[in-house]
Amino acid sequence: MKKLALTFLILVLVSGCSNPFSIRMCADYFPLQVGNKWVYNVEGEASFEAEIEVMNYDTLYTVAVGGEEMLIERRAGEVNIVHELTTTYLGEEVSFGTIHEPYLSLPFIENNNWEREFKPSTVYRGDTVRKSLFIAVDSVKITTLTVPSGKFNEAYCIRRTRIEDEDSLISYEWYAPNVGLIRKETLLDSVTWELEDFTPHEE
Amino acid sequence: MILNLLIGLGIFASSSMPQGETSIDTPSGISIECNHRYYIDYSFMASFYRGDNYQVGIYGVGAGKEFGLWNSLKIFPEVGFTVMERERSGVGEKGFSPVFSIRFLYLLPSGGPRFQVGFTLKEIFDEEIGIDFLDIGIGFRL
Numbered sequence: 001m002k003k004l005a006l007t008f009l010i011l012v013l014v015s016g017c018s019n020p021f022s023i024r025m026c027a028d029y030f031p032l033q034v035g036n037k038w039v040y041n042v043e044g045e046a047s048f049e050a051e052i053e054v055m056n057y058d059t060l061y062t063v064a065v066g067g068e069e070m071l072i073e074r075r076a077g078e079v080n081i082v083h084e085l086t087t088t089y090l091g092e093e094v095s096f097g098t099i100h101e102p103y104l105s106l107p108f109i110e111n112n113n114w115e116r117e118f119k120p121s122t123v124y125r126g127d128t129v130r131k132s133l134f135i136a137v138d139s140v141k142i143t144t145l146t147v148p149s150g151k152f153n154e155a156y157c158i159r160r161t162r163i164e165d166e167d168s169l170i171s172y173e174w175y176a177p178n179v180g181l182i183r184k185e186t187l188l189d190s191v192t193w194e195l196e197d198f199t200p201h202e203e
Numbered sequence: 204m205i206l207n208l209l210i211g212l213g214i215f216a217s218s219s220m221p222q223g224e225t226s227i228d229t230p231s232g233i234s235i236e237c238n239h240r241y242y243i244d245y246s247f248m249a250s251f252y253r254g255d256n257y258q259v260g261i262y263g264v265g266a267g268k269e270f271g272l273w274n275s276l277k278i279f280p281e282v283g284f285t286v287m288e289r290e291r292s293g294v295g296e297k298g299f300s301p302v303f304s305i306r307f308l309y310l311l312p313s314g315g316p317r318f319q320v321g322f323t324l325k326e327i328f329d330e331e332i333g334i335d336f337l338d339i340g341i342g343f344r345l
Contacts, residue, residue, distance in 0.1 A: 021298020025287065025329050077257050077331060105291070107257075107331045112294045 023154050024142070027177030029108055032061050032074055035201030038180065041148060044191035052181075054201075072103070079104040085120060087131045087165070094129050096120040102135055108156040108175065113138035134163040145174050147183055147194040152176035236279075236306070236323075238344060242269040244279050248302070250325070259329060260288040263302055275310040277321075289329070302326070308342075316343035 037053040055062040060082055061072040071082040080100040086093050102116045115136035122129050139159040145152050155176045162169045174183040184193040236246040243266065250261040265283025272278050283302040288295055308321035322339040 019299060021287070021296065022300045024296070025289070025298070025300055028330050077254060107289070107329075109289065109291050109294055109296050112291055114292065 020142075020154055023177055024107070027154070029156060029175040029177060030074070030079055030104060030106060030180050031178060031200070032057075032063075032072065033201040034061075036180075037199045038195060039197040040193040041196050042191060042193050044189060049196065050193065073100055077106055078102060079106060085118070085131065085133065087129060089124055089127070089129045094122060094124045096122055096131055099133075101133070104158075105137065108140055108158070110140055110142050110156075112140045132163075132165060134161070136161040143174070145176070145183060147196075149182070149195045149197055152179065152182055155182065236342070238269065243267075244269055244281060244306075246281060246283065246304070248283065248285070248304075248325070254331075257291045257331065258289065260290075261285045261300075261302070262287075265302065265304060267304075267306075272307075275312065277308045277310065279306040279308065280304075281306065287329075310344065318343050 032054055034054050034057050037051065040050045040052070042048050042050050050066045051064070052066075053064045055064050055069070061074060063070050063072050073080040073082050079102075081103050082098060082100050085096040085099045087096070088094070097120070099118060099120075101118075102114075105112070105114050113136070115134065117135075118131075118133040120131055137158050137160050139157070141157045143155050143157050145155050145157075152174075155174050157172060157174045160171050160173060162171075169186060169188055171184055171186040173181060173185075176182045179195070179198050181193075182195040185191070235248075236244055238244050246265040246267075248261070248263055248265065252259045252261075263283050263285030265281045267279045267281025270278050270280075281304045283304065285300050285302045286297070287300050288297045290296075302325055304323050304325040306321055306323040308319045311318040311320070319342045320340075321342075322337060324337050
C-alpha cells in the first residue's frame with residue numbers, strides 16, 4: 001500500500017511538472033528582471049547584432065533596445081509601453097501627452113485576441129490636431145521554434161498589427177517560456193530578429 | 204480499499220477566505236478531505252480565481268499523509284492532480300497540473316464524532332496569479 005501511494009505521488013509529480021500545459025502555466029513569457037540581456041541577429045537590408053537589456057526598475061522598467069531607452073510597465077496581466085505620443089503638424093512636433101500603449105496581454109492564451117484604439121486630439125496654434133493609434137494582437141498559437149540560441153517548445157506566436165495614422169505595421173513575434181522574445185518578423189521591411197543569446201540576471 | 208475509506212471516514216470541508224485586494228481577485232473554492240483510517244488522506248478540491256479579465260478554474264484530487272505534530276494538532280502534506288481551465292475574453296486553454304497543499308488540523312477534545320478545525324494552504328502554479336489559496340474549514344472524524 002505504501003509503495004503504491006509513493007509510486008502514485010511520484011507519477012503525479014513527474015507527469016504534472018513536465019506536461020506542456022503545466023510548463024505554460026508556470027512560465028514567465030516576458031521576464032523583465034533587471035540585468036536580463038538578450039542578443040539578436042537582425043537580418044534585413046543590413047545584418048547586425050542588437051542588444052536588449054533591462055537596465056533598472058522604479059515603478060517602470062527602463063529597457064535599452066539597441067542603445068535606445070524605452071519605458072515598460074508590467075502590471076498584472078498586461079505589459080504596456082509608456083511613451084509620449086506625438087505627431088508632426090505644419091512641420092513641428094505636437095505632443096498628445098504620455099500614453100500607456102498596450103503591448104502584451106499575459107498570460108498568452110491560444111486563439112486569444114485583443115485590440116485597443118487611441119484617438120487623442122489637442123489644440124495647437126488655434127487648430128485642432130488629431131491622431132489615431134490602433135493596436136491589435138491576434139492569431140495566438142502554440143508552437144515549437146528553433147533559433148540560433150536553441151530550440152524552444154511551448155512558444156507562443158502572435159501577430160501584431162499597429163496602425164499609426166495612415167501607417168500600418170504587421171509583425172509576427174514568438175515568445176518562449178522564461179526567455180521572452182525569441183523571434184520577430186516585420187512584413188513591411190522584411191526584417192527578422194532572431195535570438196542569439198539570452199543571459200538571465202544573476203541572483 | 205473503498206471499504207476502509209468508508210469505515211475510517213473523516214471529513215474536513217473548507218472554503219477560501221478573502222485575501223485579495225478586492226472581492227473579484229479573491230481565490231475561492233471548496234475542498235473536502237476524507238481521512239483514511241491508516242492516516243492516509245484524500246481530498247477533492249475545486250477552486251476558482253477571477254482577475255479583471257482572466258479567470259482560472261481548478262478541479263482535482265489529492266492524497267497525503269497525516270502526521271501528529273503535537274497532541275491533537277495534525278499536519279497533512281499533500282500532493283494532487285488537477286484539471287485547470289484558464290480563460291480570457293471567452294477564449295481558454297485546458298490542461299492538467301500538479302498541486303501541492305499543506306493542511307493543519309486541530310482535533311477538538313470531544314467524543315465521537317470528533318470535531319476538527321483547521322486550514323489548508325494550496326500552492327497553485329500560475330505565473331500570473333501569484334496567489335496562494337488559503338482554505339479554512341471545520342469537519343469531524345468518526
